[in-house]
Amino acid sequence: MGTGEFHYPKSSFDQQQPHKVAIPPPQPFFKSLKNTVKETFFPDDPLRQFKNQPPSKRIVLGVQYFFPIFDWITRYNLSFFKSDIIAGITIASLAIPQGISYAKLANLPPILGLYSSFIPPLVYAMMGSSKDLAVGTVAVASLLTGSMLSAVVNPNEKPKLYLQLAFMATFFAGVLQAFLGILRLGFIVDFLSHATIVGFMGGAATVVCLQQLKGILGLVHFTHGTDLVSVLRSVFTQTHEWRWESAVLGICFLFYLLVARYISTKRPKLFWISAMAPLTSVILGSVLVYLTHAEKHGVQVIGELKRGLNPITIMDLSFGSEYVSTAIKTGIVTGVIALAEGIAVGRSFAMFKNYNIDGNKEMIAFGMMNIAGSCTSCYLTTGPFSRSAVNFNAGCKTAVSNIVMAMAVMITLLFLTPLFYYTPLVVLSSIIISAMLGLINYEEAIHLWSLDKFDFVVCMSAYFGVVFGSVEIGLVIAVALSLLRVLLFVARPRTSAVGHIPDSTIFRSMDQYTNAKSVPGILILQIDAPIYFANAGYLRERISRWVDEEEDKLKSTGENSLQYVILALSAVGNIDTSGITMLGEVKKLMERRGLKLVLANPGGEVIKKLNKGKLIEVIGQEWIYLTVAEAVSACNFMLHTYKNVEKPISSGSSSGKETWNDNNV
Numbered sequence: 001m002g003t004g005e006f007h008y009p010k011s012s013f014d015q016q017q018p019h020k021v022a023i024p025p026p027q028p029f030f031k032s033l034k035n036t037v038k039e040t041f042f043p044d045d046p047l048r049q050f051k052n053q054p055p056s057k058r059i060v061l062g063v064q065y066f067f068p069i070f071d072w073i074t075r076y077n078l079s080f081f082k083s084d085i086i087a088g089i090t091i092a093s094l095a096i097p098q099g100i101s102y103a104k105l106a107n108l109p110p111i112l113g114l115y116s117s118f119i120p121p122l123v124y125a126m127m128g129s130s131k132d133l134a135v136g137t138v139a140v141a142s143l144l145t146g147s148m149l150s151a152v153v154n155p156n157e158k159p160k161l162y163l164q165l166a167f168m169a170t171f172f173a174g175v176l177q178a179f180l181g182i183l184r185l186g187f188i189v190d191f192l193s194h195a196t197i198v199g200f201m202g203g204a205a206t207v208v209c210l211q212q213l214k215g216i217l218g219l220v221h222f223t224h225g226t227d228l229v230s231v232l233r234s235v236f237t238q239t240h241e242w243r244w245e246s247a248v249l250g251i252c253f254l255f256y257l258l259v260a261r262y263i264s265t266k267r268p269k270l271f272w273i274s275a276m277a278p279l280t281s282v283i284l285g286s287v288l289v290y291l292t293h294a295e296k297h298g299v300q301v302i303g304e305l306k307r308g309l310n311p312i313t314i315m316d317l318s319f320g321s322e323y324v325s326t327a328i329k330t331g332i333v334t335g336v337i338a339l340a341e342g343i344a345v346g347r348s349f350a351m352f353k354n355y356n357i358d359g360n361k362e363m364i365a366f367g368m369m370n371i372a373g374s375c376t377s378c379y380l381t382t383g384p385f386s387r388s389a390v391n392f393n394a395g396c397k398t399a400v401s402n403i404v405m406a407m408a409v410m411i412t413l414l415f416l417t418p419l420f421y422y423t424p425l426v427v428l429s430s431i432i433i434s435a436m437l438g439l440i441n442y443e444e445a446i447h448l449w450s451l452d453k454f455d456f457v458v459c460m461s462a463y464f465g466v467v468f469g470s471v472e473i474g475l476v477i478a479v480a481l482s483l484l485r486v487l488l489f490v491a492r493p494r495t496s497a498v499g500h501i502p503d504s505t506i507f508r509s510m511d512q513y514t515n516a517k518s519v520p521g522i523l524i525l526q527i528d529a530p531i532y533f534a535n536a537g538y539l540r541e542r543i544s545r546w547v548d549e550e551e552d553k554l555k556s557t558g559e560n561s562l563q564y565v566i567l568a569l570s571a572v573g574n575i576d577t578s579g580i581t582m583l584g585e586v587k588k589l590m591e592r593r594g595l596k597l598v599l600a601n602p603g604g605e606v607i608k609k610l611n612k613g614k615l616i617e618v619i620g621q622e623w624i625y626l627t628v629a630e631a632v633s634a635c636n637f638m639l640h641t642y643k644n645v646e647k648p649i650s651s652g653s654s655s656g657k658e659t660w661n662d663n664n665v
Contacts (some may be wrong), residue, residue, distance in 0.1 A: 076400070
């Protein structure tokens with residue numbers, strides 16, 4: 001820490017009274033509580049639109065709030081419909097093969113993938129606030145559903161019970177999502193940090209790709225485990241059952257899908273090539289199997305799909321079942337992941353078109369569509385990135401594109417399901433692998449390494465936790481590390497020594513500004529976090545250590561001894577009773593060492609609590625200043641006065657005191 005003679009830049013300050021730190025006027029308890037609740041749960045002030053409106057208008061606004069379709073449908077026109085119908089048909093061509101594929105990934109009958117692309121999009125079109133989100137099943141949620149339920153119930157031995165658990169898990173996921181949205185608790189999803197999602201999605205995508213080796217190699221028996229070791233053991237212990245016909249077919253279709261995606265990536269206007277590739281693969285694969293009778297030579301096919309619309313399954317929701325705890329746990333995990341993905345995707349595309357989506361509205365919409373889906377033979381749905389990207393690139397204007405997609409799926413369910421009889425499972429595996437490769441974002445992981453090493457550790461922990469453990473383990477590890485980081489920020493806040501930048505009226509951190517100089521006889525410390533019970537003890541010890549280090553340096557250099565310790569509190573947004581007690585203890589500690597404690601720039605909440613805690617009387621009103629510069633001026637007056645300096649300045653409690661004008665630290 002640099003030291004040296006301190007000089008005032010003579011033209012940089014005015015003769016004026018020191019500014020007193022104002023104590024905010026007291027607020028009634030319930031008004032204060034109301035403001036706190038409003039800022040916590042209603043930062044967007046959703047009730048503002050209802051103010052000064054007649055009752056009839058409030059009813060209309062209320063209906064439009066929960067069903068946004070009634071708001072924008074009045075402005076809908078033929079031009080919008082032309083764009084939406086093209087986008088809807090395009091995403092339907094992707095939704096149909098993906099739906100069948102992802103249902104198999106969840107160990108569910110393939111027809112459920114089509115059911116889940118019919119009812120939920122209709123519900124979302126009425127209740128969702130995103131113009132671009134295309135609703136449907138997703139690979140990660142399908143994998144989670146399959147792995148968590150299969151650990152308890154074997155889908156091959158007890159298919160009916162497994163199906164019931166899938167519907168119940170979807171119901172509980174929907175209830176959780178709607179509950180979070182209604183109670184404005186969407187900020188809970190924010191605990192899934194960006195690094196966590198990148199690592200988790202990459203790990204889940206890796207596991208999904210590995211599991212598709214079952215379909216690529218034509219294996220009949222396969223492990224229910226999702227970890228890398230179990231999957232590779234299952235693959236390489238059955239080399240005698242590998243089907244070369246299936247492998248060749250799978251590799252060819254995978255190559256075709258990857259080439260189509262590459263072309264669409266390089267030429268965005270040709271997005272339809274990638275969007276149509278999965279359906280084209282299904283058609284070509286089905287025709288090839290039908291003509292060559294490949295199903296008799298080891299190429300597994302989907303088989304018969306039931307024709308007709310979604311059967312009602314509300315009676316299958318057996319809440320008295322002994323497996324209800326499994327359904328609840330699966331619903332919570334998959335529901336949170338689906339929320340995080342859907343809202344993130346919706347916000348991303350909303351940013352491109354310069355409009356906002358309401359996160360809490362989206363949660364309610366997701367919740368209601370999954371509750372409705374659980375009663376109509378659907379499993380968990382959200383807004384997948386791949387389908388939404390196709391919807392966006394196809395030029396969709398409103399959520400009507402979801403309605404068009406649902407109608408296309410309805411026609412498929414009513415008339416076209418027999419055409420999928422000869423669809424080879426290996427094609428579905430290829431579709432899943434090509435979709436999942438895009439989720440392994442290694443470039444973002446490299447970026448995290450260069451930007452923040454701890455975030456990189458969180459990302460890799462999530463990835464390896466999923467790949468070598470399970471999806472639940474990877475998620476828990478990543479969330480736990482993220483929460484640990486938050487706790488460390490709170491429990492071990494940063495403190496730094498502040499110095500004066502020469503030829504200015506500015507005081508800044510000496511770590512950041514190497515030219516900043518310490519003021520002789522004065523130690524200025526900046527605390528960069530609220531002071532709570534979790535960090536009060538640490539801050540007390542850290543302040544004491546700063547004083548010890550400063551005194552040791554002054555003794556070694558033979559300079560003037562330390563006289564004043566100024567705590568810059570501009571970054572301390574709040575303080576609790578433990579923090580107030582800590583400041584009182586620091587005051588006593590400074591007195592025992594013959595030092596004077598000075599406070600600078602305490603915020604409104606801090607000074608209010610210091611006043612209520614009677615700490616202002618202990619420290620002394622005259623030693624609490626609006627700016628660090630004024631505090632330094634007061635301390636220097638005392639130092640210069642005692643030393644009979646030629647140019648003294650007045651004390652903090654008298655008039656005519658020269659002060660600094662800068663109040664930022």
